[in-house]
Amino acid sequence: MSYISKPRIDHPGLKQNALGLTRRDYEGGMSTLCAGCGHDSVTAALVQACWELAIPPERVAKLSGIGCSSKTPAYFVSGAHGLNSVHGRMPSVATGAAAANRDLHCIGISGDGDSLSIGMGQFCHAMRRNLDLLYLIENNGVYGLTKGQFSASADRGTKAKKGEVNQQPPIDPVLTALAAGATFIARSFSGDKAQLVPLMKAGLRHRGFALIDVLSPCVTFNDHEDSTKSYAFTRQYYHPAVNMDFVPPAEEIRTAYDEGEAMEVRLHDGSELVLRKTDEAYDPGNRANAFQYIRQHLDQGEFLTGLLYVDPESREMHDLNQTVERPLASLAPDSLCPGSSALPDILARYR
Amino acid sequence: MSYISKPRIDHPGLKQNALGLTRRDYEGGMSTLCAGCGHDSVTAALVQACWELAIPPERVAKLSGIGCSSKTPAYFVSGAHGLNSVHGRMPSVATGAAAANRDLHCIGISGDGDSLSIGMGQFCHAMRRNLDLLYLIENNGVYGLTKGQFSASADRGTKAKKGEVNQQPPIDPVLTALAAGATFIARSFSGDKAQLVPLMKAGLRHRGFALIDVLSPCVTFNDHEDSTKSYAFTRQYYHPAVNMDFVPPAEEIRTAYDEGEAMEVRLHDGSELVLRKTDEAYDPGNRANAFQYIRQHLDQGEFLTGLLYVDPESREMHDLNQTVERPLASLAPDSLCPGSSALPDILARYR
C-alpha cells in the first residue's frame, strides 16, 4: 500500500499569490485520516495561510511527532521538506532545524497526546527558548491513532466512547504556555477557518514561538454526546475573546474600527495585527491578567478563543544567541575551520 | 570511600515526640554536601517536621532523582527506606510507590534541574494525578552536581560564576504547578526554618500532591553577587504573602488572631491551617487569582512565599481510583487470584 498522491489538475483560472502560485501549489498528499476529522480542516487552513502569505514553498519546513495529527505535514505544501519524528519529540527536532537554518519557516504540528503527555517537557522548553516556530496542537482530547484513550487534555468528567469517565483535570496548553513563557498564544477551532487563517498568518510572522491550540474533534473516538471535545460541545462553549485581523506589511489597515475598540500590534516584519477584544477587562498584552481571565472562564465552562497573549517585542532564539544572519547550514565547514595557521596559538596553552 | 554514618550519641534528656522518639531518630547519614549548602537546612527542617508530626520512621518513603539536592534523602530518617532513582524521574517512581502502598508517607526531593529540566513532564503529570506526595524542590537556579550550569529556573539576566549571562526566562515551579493543577502549592526559603517546618507538616498532612519550592542557595556555584538565587538576593526580595500556622488535629487553635485576618483551612485528618495573608487582595483558594498575584509580583522582582494555594477538598489518586483501603502491596497474590473455579466462566467468552 503506498502513499496516495492527489491527482493534480491545474486550472488556468486559479487565483495566484504574489509569487504567482496557486492554492494547489500549497497542497500536499491526499489525506488518509477519517472523513470529517477536524485535522483535515486545519490542513486546509494551513494551505490557505501559506498561500496568502506567499511563502516560497521550499522555505517551509514541516515537522511533527506521531499521531493522527502528526500526519498533517504530509497533506500540505508538498514542495516543502517534511519530517515525522518520534512521538512527543518534535520540539527538539524543530529546535535543531531552526538553529541550523534561520531562513526556514518552521511549522510544527502536534497532537494533545504528542505535546501534553509524552511531549510535555519538550513542549515547555521549546516555548522557553522562544525559537521561531509556528506550533499547532490539533487538540481532540484523545489519542486518535491508538484508538481513543484519554489524553492529558481530556476534561474532567468527559466520557470515553467505551463509557469510562475521565477523573483527572486537564492540562491546558494555553495556561501551560502562559506559565512557560511563550510569546504568542492563541486558541481556535478547526471549524472556524475565518478565525484560524489569520491566526496562522500572524503566528508565521511572529518572530518567536507562536502557539495555536486548535480544538479539532476526533469524529471516530471523541465526537459523541458525553465528550467535551465534540463538534457540538465545542461550538456551544466557544467564546472568542479577541477578534483579530492580520494586515500584511505593505497594506494599509482598511477597515474602520470604532475608537478604543481596536488595538494594533506591530510585528517585526511590519505586519500589523488589529485586535478587537470582546471584553474590555481582557488584556492580551499582560501574562498575569490573561491567565486569570482564561482560567476563570474555563471554570465557568467557557473556552476563550482568538489571540490570547502576544509579546511582539520578544527576542527569539537566534537574537538571544547573536547568531549570524546567514543560515548556519549554508556556511561551508572549510570556511569555519580556523586552519593550520591558528593551531600553534591554540596549542600553546597546552604546553 | 564508603558512606559516612553520623556518630550517634543518645542524650537521655532529649525531648520525645508522641511516639517516644527523639529528633535523633529522624536524622540520617552525615551530609557530604558543601558546608553552607542550602540543601542541608532543608534536611534539618525535614527532620524537625517529621519528628513533630511523630510519623513512624518506617512509614516514611524517601524518593529522589539525581543531583546534590537528590542526595537529601540519605540525610534524614535513617529508619525509612530511601530510593535515589534516575535523573528527573522520581515522580514516576513515587507514583508507583504510592500506588502500591497508600500507607506510606512519600516524600520526594528534587532539584530545579531534576524537576524543571529533564523532569518537567513527569513533574507536571504527577501534579495532575494528585497523588499523595510531599514534593520538595531544592531550588538553586543551577545544576550543582555537574558544576554550575544554569538550570531552567535560572532568572533572566543572572550571571554564572564563570561570567555567562542567562538569557532565557525561568520556568517557575509555582506558576507551573498552578497551571498543571497541583492542589497544595507553597514557596519558601532554606534559611527560614520557622516558615518551612509548618509548611512541611501541612504538606505531609495534605491529602494529595503538596509542592514546596524551597529556594536553597548553592554556595559553591550560585551564591555570588550577580546571582538572583544567592542568600543575599533571596533574603532581600523575599516577601511572605501568607503566614501559616499548622495546628494538629487534637490541639485547639491557641493563638488569638484579629478578626478577618486569619483564614482557617481544615485538612482531611482534622489538622487546621491558619493562614494570615499579608495582603488583603490575595486569595490562596483561587487558582486564577493566585497566578495573577504571584506573576505580577515576580514582574516587580519580588517572590512571594508561604502557602500560596491550597484546595483541601481535592481527591487524591486513590480516591479517584477507588482503591481499597489496605495497601495493595499487603494483599497476597494468591488472595487476588480468581482461581480455577472462575476460569471456565472467563474462558467461555473465547469459545
Next chain:
Amino acid sequence: MKSIFRMGVPVVGKNFFPSNIQGLPTWYEIRVSGEKHLARRDGVDVMVAMNAQTYAEDLACVVPGGVLIYDSTWPRSGELDRDDVQVLGIPLSAMCNEAFDGVRARILMKNVAYVGALAALLDLDLAVIRQLLEETFASKPALVEANLKAIHMGHDYASTHFACPLTARVEAAEDTAGHIMIDGNTAAALGCLYAGATVGAWYPITPSTSLMDAFRSFCSRHRVDEASGQRNYCVVQAEDELAAIGMVLGASWAGARAFTATSGPGISLMSEFLGFGYFTELPAVLFNVQRVGPSTGLPTRTQQADILSCAYASHGDTRHVLLFPANPGECFEHAVAAFDLAERLQTPVIVMSDLDIGMNDWMCPEFEWDDDRHFDRGKVLGPAELDRIEEWGRYRDVDGDGIPWRTLPGQDVRGAYFTRGSGHDEFARYTENGDVYRELMQRLDAKWKTAAGLVPGAEIDEHAGAAAGLVTVGSCADAALEARELLAGESMPMDYCRIRAFPFGEDIRGFLERHEVCYVLEQNRDGQLKSLIVNEFGIDPARLRSVLIYDGLPVSAGSVASGIRAWTKNEVPA
C-alpha cells in the same frame, strides 16, 4: 472465522491492517486446516477482494485452482484476469444499497454479506453464525436481525449463482473440543490477573495496547468489591514509557506485583530505567509486544527484532531475563511465571510477545489453573525474620546463589536501606571502591547463572539420528514445525528446539552440542537470537545457520523450508 472454529475445525486468522484509522485497505487472512497447521500459508485458496484498489494484488496471491470473490457492482478491467483462478462476482454494493439505509450501514453490511456468501461457498453452518451474532450483539437485538439479513442475502446470492459448496469447503469436525480462540494480549492480561498483579502502568502503543485494556476489563469483573465498589488494583495510564517503567519499579520496590506493556519504541525509552532495575535489583515485569522496527517501522506488522535490544538494554554491563511465548497459551503461562521470576531474581523480566501472537486470535487448548500453585515472592524479610537475623545486608549473597534478601518499605526500621543506581556495598551504602564494585558485578553474574536454572526450559523434540537441528523462538513455532514435516518428507529430518527463555539453560547447550549444524529461524534481519546464543555459549557461529524472515508478515512453513533448502544447496560446491 469464529464460526469455523465453532464447527470444530482448526483455524487461524491473521489480520493485516494499516497504521491509520480509516481509509486504507485492511485484509484478513484465514487458514483452515484439517491437519491442524496453524502457521500462515504462502498462497490463498479463497480470496475475498474487498477493495477495488488492491484487486490486482489480491488476485496475484491466489493459488492456482483457487477462488476469488469480488464485488461485481463495479466493473473490473479484463486485463486483471487469470485462467487458473475461478473468479466469482457478487454485486454486493448494489444489493446492500438497495436493502439498507445510510452510508455507514451500507458499508458495514456489505462486509457482512460477504460472510454470507462465504458461508454458502464453504458450507459453513448458518446456525453457528446466528448464535455468534446473538452473543456479540446481546444488548442490541436489532443489529442481529440486520446482520442476519445481510448474511442471508449473500448466502442466497451465492447459492443461486454458483455451484455451492466449493471443493474447498469446511467440514464440521471435533478437532477443536477443549480449545478456545483467544489473542495473546488477552491471554497475557489474564495471566497478570491470575498472578495477582495489582499495579499496571503503561502508555498506549500498538500492538500492546489491548493487553492493558484486557487487564482492566478482567479486573473490573474480578477485582472490585461488590458492596463497596473498591478496587483491588490500580492501573495508571502514564504520560510516556519512561514514566510507565518508573511507576512499575516504584510499585515493585514498595512490594506490589507491577507490570507494563509496550512495544519497541517503548523499550528504547525504558532502557535507562531497565539498567537501574538491573543494578538496584528491583523486580519488574514487562510485556514487549514486538512490531517491525527500526524506529516507527511498520507498527501494524510483526517481527522479532527487539531480542538484542531487550537482552542488553541500557548502558554498562547489563543483561535482562527474557521469556518467549509462542502462542496465547504461553502468554498466559509466561505472564504468571514472569512475576515469580522477577520477584525470585529481583530483576526486570521481559515477556517477548509479538503482534502476531498478541493481536491475532489463535486456537489453543483451554487454559488450566492449579489452585495449589505456589506464588514465589522471592527472598523478602519481614519484621519476624529480621528478629532472627543478626546482621542483614541488602546486597549480601548469603545463600551462594547470587540473590540477596530484600525488605519492603513501611514495615520495620531495621529493614531500612537506601536503593541507588550508583555504586553500593553489601549494606547498600554508597561506595566508589573499585573492588567492591567488581564483586557486586560478579555477584550479579552469579545471579544470572542462577536465573538460567529457573527460567522455563526449551521445547525440544529430538529423534536419534538427525544431524541437523532447527532452533527457533516465539511465533515462528508453528511454521517451523510444519516446515520440519515438509523437509522430513524430503529426507531432511531435523531435531527441534524452541527456546523459551533467556538466559539459556543447559538443555539448549546440550541440544546445540549434539547437532553438527543448527538452523536458527527468527524474524529479523540481523540474526539476533543467533548472536545471543553465540555470545552466551561461546559456540562456534559457523555451526549456526540463520534463516531470517522479516517482511512483517507471520512466517509461513514454505518460506522456512526454502530458507533451509537454500543453505543446503549452497553447501554443494558449484
Next chain:
Amino acid sequence: MKSIFRMGVPVVGKNFFPSNIQGLPTWYEIRVSGEKHLARRDGVDVMVAMNAQTYAEDLACVVPGGVLIYDSTWPRSGELDRDDVQVLGIPLSAMCNEAFDGVRARILMKNVAYVGALAALLDLDLAVIRQLLEETFASKPALVEANLKAIHMGHDYASTHFACPLTARVEAAEDTAGHIMIDGNTAAALGCLYAGATVGAWYPITPSTSLMDAFRSFCSRHRVDEASGQRNYCVVQAEDELAAIGMVLGASWAGARAFTATSGPGISLMSEFLGFGYFTELPAVLFNVQRVGPSTGLPTRTQQADILSCAYASHGDTRHVLLFPANPGECFEHAVAAFDLAERLQTPVIVMSDLDIGMNDWMCPEFEWDDDRHFDRGKVLGPAELDRIEEWGRYRDVDGDGIPWRTLPGQDVRGAYFTRGSGHDEFARYTENGDVYRELMQRLDAKWKTAAGLVPGAEIDEHAGAAAGLVTVGSCADAALEARELLAGESMPMDYCRIRAFPFGEDIRGFLERHEVCYVLEQNRDGQLKSLIVNEFGIDPARLRSVLIYDGLPVSAGSVASGIRAWTKNEVPA
C-alpha cells in the same frame, strides 16, 4: 605535573575524584617515565597522603622502597607504619596556619606547599614552576606571590630536613619537545571546531560536560565576528538527552554539522532517536565519554562498557558506526573524521571516548592540520544537481554502495521529500509493503559494508612468528603496549591490534585469522568488544580470550600482563 612535562619528561596524571562537590577525598596520581610508558602503574613510588582519613589506604599502595609524605601536624597512629617505606612527615598545616590568613587560603596553600616539598625531593626545576604559576595567574599577580611563598616554604622544609633529592628524582630531558598536555574532551572540542561544526546540543553529564564547555570556549575565540559580535555557531543546552539528540538530528536534517556529548545514561535516553537516525538516514555525531555503569554506576570512574549498547542502540535491527579514540590526539582526529563519516554515510556516528581519556591530561604529539584537507559533505543534491537529474529518489541506491542521495530543506521544491521513521519506499513515500521494507533493510546492510571500508583502520603491529595476538581498544592502548613488552621479556611475544572503529574492516579480520589465539583486552565485565567481533565476523569465540579489567581505574600494564598469564597457566593441564 605540568612542571615535570615542561622539564621535558614524559608524564601522565590521573585524577580520582568522588561524585560529590566537596568533602570526600580526592587523589591525583602522576606517573613519570623515562621509558615513556604512560599507562597507570600498579604501585606508587612517591605518595602524598593528603587526607588523614585515607592514610592507611595510601600507605598500603606504596611499593617497597617507596616514599610517603604526610602532614605531620597531626599525630598518626604507630600501627600504620611500614618498614619498607620511607615515611617523611612535614608539618604543613602548622606552617600554613602560621603563614597565611583565612581558612580557605590555609587549606589551598597547604596543597601548594606539598608541591614545593615534592619539587625539592624530586629535584623539579623551580624556575619552571614559577613560570607556570605566572601563566596561570596572569591576571592576579598577588596569587603568584602567595603561591610561590608556599612553594618555597615546602621546598625549604624538605631541603633542610631530608636528603634531597631522592633517588627517584626527575631529570630534565628533551623527550617532550613537540608535545602538548591536553585532555581528550578539549581535544575533541577542538576537532569539532576544525570540522566546522556549527550546532552543539547537549545536557550536562559527567564526564562529558567539559567537551561542550571547551567547544563553546573555542568558538567564543574563533567563531565570533569581531565587528558585529555575531556568532557562527549555536550551542543549545537542552532540557535532557532526548532533546539533545533530537536537536542534533533536526540540525543535521537542515544541513548543519551538529553534535552532542554525553555519557552512558544519556545514550540510553537517546536510543529511540538513534534508531530514528539509522532508519531515516540522518547524519549525527555523538561523543560518548564513558563512565562506569550500569545505571548511575561510578560516575567519576572510567570504563568501556557501553560498546554493545551503542553498537546496537534502539529497538529493531539497528547498528551504529563507532569510533574508538585511544588518546586526546585521536579524539581530535576522530572528531573531525566523525563529521565526514556521518555525512558520507548519512547515519549517526558515536565517538567512544572514556573518562580516562576525556578528563585526564595526556601527553601527546602536537596536533597537526593540513589546510588541503577535504571536507566530505557526502551525497547532497542542490538545485544545480537537480537540474541534471531526471528522477530522483531519496532512498534510491543509484551508486551501488547502499548510500542514497539526500537534499536539504530550504533550497528547491524538486528536492522536497518526507522524512519518516515508518516504512518508506525509494521515493520516501509511506508504505507497509513487506518486500519494499525488506529491500530497504538490505540496502542499509549494504551501506554498512560500505562503512567498513571508510572508517579508520586498526593500529596493527605484527612481527612474523607471534602465534598470539593482543586485541584491544581505546584507552587500554598504553597499558596493552607496556604489557606486551613485559610479556615479550617472558618469551611470550604477541602481535598487536588496536581497533579504531566499528564496523570492523578487513584488516582486523585478517589479523584475527592470522592468529591462533587472540587476547581481547577491554574494560568491562561482559567482554562486549569480543561479542561484537564474534557477531560481526562469525569467528569461533574459542579463539578469543577475554582479559577484562573493570574496577573503574585506568588499566595498568601489570594487571593486563597477569590477566594474560592467567589464561596461559590455565592452558597447562593441572
